[in-house]
Amino acid sequence: MGWAMGKSSVAQATFNAVRTDYEKCVTEAKKNTKISPKVIVNCVYNGMWFVPQNASYMAQFIRDAGGKPITAAVGSGSNVVSIEKAITLFREADIWINTDLCNSMACLKSSDPRVVYIKAFREGKAYHFNKQLQPNGSNPYWDMGCIYPNRILGDLFHIFRGDFNSDSSNYYDICK
Numbered sequence: 001m002g003w004a005m006g007k008s009s010v011a012q013a014t015f016n017a018v019r020t021d022y023e024k025c026v027t028e029a030k031k032n033t034k035i036s037p038k039v040i041v042n043c044v045y046n047g048m049w050f051v052p053q054n055a056s057y058m059a060q061f062i063r064d065a066g067g068k069p070i071t072a073a074v075g076s077g078s079n080v081v082s083i084e085k086a087i088t089l090f091r092e093a094d095i096w097i098n099t100d101l102c103n104s105m106a107c108l109k110s111s112d113p114r115v116v117y118i119k120a121f122r123e124g125k126a127y128h129f130n131k132q133l134q135p136n137g138s139n140p141y142w143d144m145g146c147i148y149p150n151r152i153l154g155d156l157f158h159i160f161r162g163d164f165n166s167d168s169s170n171y172y173d174i175c176k
Contacts, residue, residue, distance in 0.1 A: 021150040029066030037094035039067040049086035065156035096120035126175040
């Protein structure tokens with residue numbers, strides 16, 4: 001886009017800054033080998049759960065931030081599993097992220113009461129990405145996250161490390 005607008009040097013500088021910031025966070029996460037939480041993504045929808053595959057971008061985000069993604073299969077997309085299979089897979093998850101439009105524990109529980117069997121739910125370690133949800137329903141997580149993945153990674157790094165601060169977060173907040 002920068003090239004098309006005659007601003008290729010500005011675009012390249014922005015890209016380099018984002019890449020440098022992202023790589024710094026990955027390096028810092030790799031230093032924290034004692035902290036490597038098991039992480040689940042998404043939530044139940046009509047009795048089914050979309051679970052990222054091992055080579056998906058979300059699984060890579062989790063690894064880059066220092067977590068261990070709980071995935072359903074090999075591949076780069078996602079698999080749909082039943083809530084029963086999800087609960088079995090996720091029972092010992094330490095962190096639960098990207099809870100769709102559920103911003104509260106009550107909402108998560110109302111999606112399916114069996115989520116109470118997930119450790120991250122019981123310990124109150126569920127995080128939504130709706131902090132900046134706009135009145136029209138757009139979500140900067142999706143709009144800007146592809147341009148600034150370093151910001152998402154930074155949020156995840158702090159969530160996984162246990163020093164998350166909603167005031168300094170770009171996209172995430174804790175489900176209350």
